[in-house]
Amino acid sequence: MTENAPPTLLKIDRLGGQGDGIADTPAGPVFVPLTLPGETVRVRVQDGRASDIEIVEASPERIAPVSPHYGECGGCSLQHWAAGPYLDWKREQVRLALAREGIETEIEPTVAVPAGTRRRLALHARRGPDGRVVLGFKARKSWRLVEVTACPVADPRLVSAFPALTRVAEAFLEHPKSAPTLHVTLTLTGLDVDVTGVERKSGRLSRDRQMQAIRAANIADLARLSLAGETLAMMRQPTVMFGPATVPLPPGGFLQAVPEAEAAMTERAVAAVKGTRKIADLFCGSGAFSFPLATVAPVLAADSSAAGIAALKGGIGTATGLRSITAEARDLFRRPLTPHDLKGCDAIVFDPPRAGAIDQTRQIVDTRASVVVGVSCNPQSFARDARVLIDAGFVLERVTPIDQFLWSSHVELVGVFRR
Template sequence: MDDLLTIDRIGAQGDGIAETPGGPVFAPLTLPGERVRAEVKDGRAERVEIVEASPDRIAPVSPHYGDCGGCSLQHWAAGPYLDWKWEQVRLALAREGIETEIEATVASPPGSRRRIALHARRTPEGRVILGFKARKSWRLVEVSTCPVADPRLVAAFPALAKIAAAFLEHPKSAPTLHVTWTLTGLDVDVTGVERKSGGLSADRQMQAIRAANAADLARLSLAGDTLMMARQPLVAFGPATVPVPAGGFLQAVPEAEAAMTSRAVAAVKGAKKIADLFCGAGTFTFPLATVAPVLAADGSAAGIAALKAGVGSAKGLRQITAEARDLFRRPLSPFDLKGCDAIVFDPPRAGAVDQTAQIVGTKASVVVGVSCNPVTFARDARTLIDAGFRLETVTPIDQFLWSAHVELVGVFRR
């Protein structure tokens, strides 16, 4: 028998939540205030039917909406959707007892994602398909278009399927194509290829290389190892042009990256020396080096090598010193950070608990935290605040459009 539910709010994962006498029920693809009919199993609503729609419900633009596991909030009007992301940041800070000015959420436009991860599978009929996982499932949803992706990525889908075919040699292979649009064309790194059986055969490698050349890829790599490179993939970080490491990290949306870097640069104006921790290939390093000399550190040796390679590409930058160092196992100490009166850190989702504890002992007067996880940011922020810093402002950044994911930039001053 189906239950009639009223959706009270949207949870942190993007599902609607209905409070019932039996506890909360999670209902996907719903909105606050909606009345829905659904079969409830173990606290989850299945086969949801909208009985009374929210006035904030809009028509989704993707033909794959509802089946594809991405874009789970595509049915929500822009205003309340961005307000909800703002609220997720406020709640994360409030759990740590932190109050501060939170600026309006910075939106990312559709068609702006320069990197996507496409899963490849072969159908029982032998056809190679590309797509994304279905909601809470291993099933692959074949996609013909993607409203969040750069149109140049979408245009390459047919050619990418031909490339993927070469990597389906072993029945246990489940290739994922990590596709990035760069200044010199498409860069594709493939992971998920069965290795225990000997990896990709020479014949299949040649098949992949031929398909990559036919698609005019800049580079094709297998788990970071280059198979072919017609042109070095390049990206612009501030005034510098930097070679992208195969399989390396890059912010997904240029507009979101610009919003983050502009706030970081504005916050450190007047600094005499800046530390850029978890710097990757230099996303923040090069813009920061227009202000003052920069000490850059990251655990990725390939990222640091790319950063160093980009140093000579721009004029007018202050000195950049870069070090490959695992900041989780060996965080930079106050001695290492001597002379740095400004520090920027952009850690992975786990945050930077040990590195933050070291920042506390420095003489830095301003710290900029960039985060893809408001919960771990709030934890690290509490450490800084307890040591005498004030969290001046936080800006939520909606880098991953129509998802539950929210990023942010926070500025601390002593």
């Protein structure tokens, strides 16, 4: 059907993995964004995607969205869905990912996180046709930038800083090819901002623009401003709490997006390893799991980020009552820890990037660990890694989905394996 063809009525049969409604038609599936199962819609269809969408018969599960940018901003694709079925759908995505690998286990109800709690945002900056700097998020399936003035997902302290952050962003728009992104993190000492996407071939940022950025950072009372991980100005060391420890966050360092989601993950990891004698924390970052785990037993921590390991070591002296933590900077994709390296570890926690940790998982198989906890932001790669452990004699006792990225299609999880 062409764009000029008359509208057609469709019934939404299900939701796809990216959160779009899907109508199964004789010509194949049609993807209809911002719709729900059971709804009747009037649309125009081209190449399997719908446009000019009109809701003819709404689902009883449809609710009013709370963001003024809903439908235009690409951040929240499921804000129109009631909480109960929305959380059930996320749980079902985990079940489907496991089922593709032939895995059945107990899947607990999805752990919800409240609105207004996200402490990390990636804000894109562009100069508009009128010359004004615009700060916001990308539109759905587009490079177009949507200026954002409110965000119900984010911590209100981040939202209130948007005007000041816009002035900071202006300094990084020196070159026409620059497309700066401000990675903003709310820490215990204030906002930490790391800027990426600045044109490099032209010599990166001139000294004048660096000074402009530093002045704007001071006016905004940022804790730190950095450019692609290199500090431009630090008024206060950004710190976060991991368990009982206060940890100095490295510029651009990884941090779970929502404290409540991190707490749900660590609570389950710590509960699973109770009674063990030594714990390995793989892909440990700056120690989000290492410090809580060290309340149970000595911890061997490893991560590819030297800055993250340095931050972890910097936090060790800030807490009392912990067992020993040994930390090593090591690329676990190229040089996974071997059974010899993991000797004595009867519990292993691993939290890899989205790609998973297939090579490291194969090494875990030959250790003497009795319990393994997998934390993942990608159910598909988790299921692949889980298959390796299960084939080696581990039992996946249970999986807990965690809704860290509210109103998106993303779902995170914690899985507990025992031999």
